[in-house]
Amino acid sequence: MRDLYGKRVLITGGASGIGRSMALLLAKEGAQLIIWDIHKAHLDTTIDELHRVSTIDHFGYHCDITDREQVYAVAEKVAREVGDVAVLINNAGIVSGKPLLSLTDEEIERTFRVNALSLFWTAKAFLPSMVKSGEGHIVTIASAAGLIGVSKLTDYSASKFAARGFNEALRNELKEIAPGVKTTVVCPFY
DSSP states (O other): OOOOTTOEEEEETTTSHHHHHHHHHHHHTTOEEEEEESOHHHHHHHHHHHHHHOSSOOEEEEOOTTOHHHHHHHHHHHHHHTOOOSEEEEOOOOOOOOOGGGSOHHHHHHHHIIIIIHHHHHHHHHHHHHHHHTOEEEEEEOOGGGTSOOTTOHHHHHHHHHHHHHHHHHHHHHHHHOTTEEEEEEOOOO
16 A cells, blocks of 8 residues: 555554654655554654644544453444544564563563564454455564564564564465455564
8 A cells, every 4th residue: 555645544552662653654644543552641642743743633542452352442443433444553562672581471471462462453353344345454563583583582582473474374364355455564673
């Protein structure tokens, strides 16, 4: 999808870092942004910034993407209040930066819930309308650490390898059921 003017683009983790930067850039390109983030204060600030750089209405929703029921509920709310999403950018991610033996079991599980499992919940929430319309795009922000394992990032690297695998498998499924719906995986370097 090259022309995003007037398209609805949802970015998870869109209130800071790479997500915020993408949102500001896409707003300047004429896209209508829907930002999901777990940090309400950052979310409000980012939505205000988007309204300063664009005359289009933009929307922010508090959502914990690790909670699949919350993802489904907020996705339904977006559909009711804003409409169908044309582009889903799965950007939210966390990194511990600890050696394996320093990680708690809970930290490992959280990394996978945010970086890998949430991809399933958001895709299941937004893909049906894309398949029905015959067009759409799902972008997965992975990492260079998802291309090669990195010391002190065992949980992160493994979760980003999973994100790459998710994208590849989904792309192959979509070729069969909805060739107009595309996927992209992006692997930023450190």
